[in-house]
Amino acid sequence: MKICPNCNAQLNDNDAFCQNCGTQMAPNQAPNQQYQPPVQPMVDPFDHTAEFDAKDISDNKVFCMLIYLMGIIGVIIALIASNKSDYVAFHVRQGLKFTVVEILVWIIAALTFWLLFLPIIAAVIISGILSVVKIICFFQICYGQAKEPYILRGLKFLK
Ligand SMILES: [Zn+2]
Structure with missing residues (x-):
């Protein structure tokens, strides 16, 4: 659908002239132009x-x-030091x-x-594997990631 620049009548996309007032339409731009979807950045659903x-x-x-370095003690320190921070709250949940x-594994x-x-x-x-993952988390925080x-x-709990 396009609109006549002279009388604002609604026209079909391929009309060469306005059916209402006869004004000649500008030729359709690049008929072979293909629709290009907007480039989407890679979205990681686990990256918050x-x-x-x-x-x-x-x-x-x-x-x-501290949460990843000191485990539950780090969690407590982080909660006391910065209990209003959403970023800390996120990492407290991960911690x-x-x-x-860990407790389940040992039980x-x-x-x-x-x-x-x-x-x-x-x-x-x-x-040991959990420790490696914690180290990865530690370095992600260095880059300000969540x-x-x-x-x-x-694990869907504490999301
Ligand atoms: Zn017209």
Whole structure:
């Protein structure tokens, strides 16, 4: 649909003249022009960085780092030091996820002690993997990011 510049009548896109007043229409621009969808940046559904204020991030980075360095103690320090920050709150939730998973792993290891060393070895390996993921989270905070930790993404609680 296009509009006549002279009388504002509505015309078909391929009309060469206005059917109302006869004004000649400008030729259609580039008939072979193809519709190009707007370029979308890669969206990571687990990256919540854009939801936080840049000042909030820069002011509270340090407390978020403590969460991944010191576990539950870091969570407590961060909550006391900066309980109004959304950025800290996000990382507190991620830190609690780590803590819950670690506790569960060791409870399962304790309950399955009759399998001898296997559960303990498994728990040590899982704790090691979690530590690596925490280090990754730590460095993401250095860049002011807020991403859900890789292996904890399946956990829908504390989102
Ligand atoms: Zn017209």
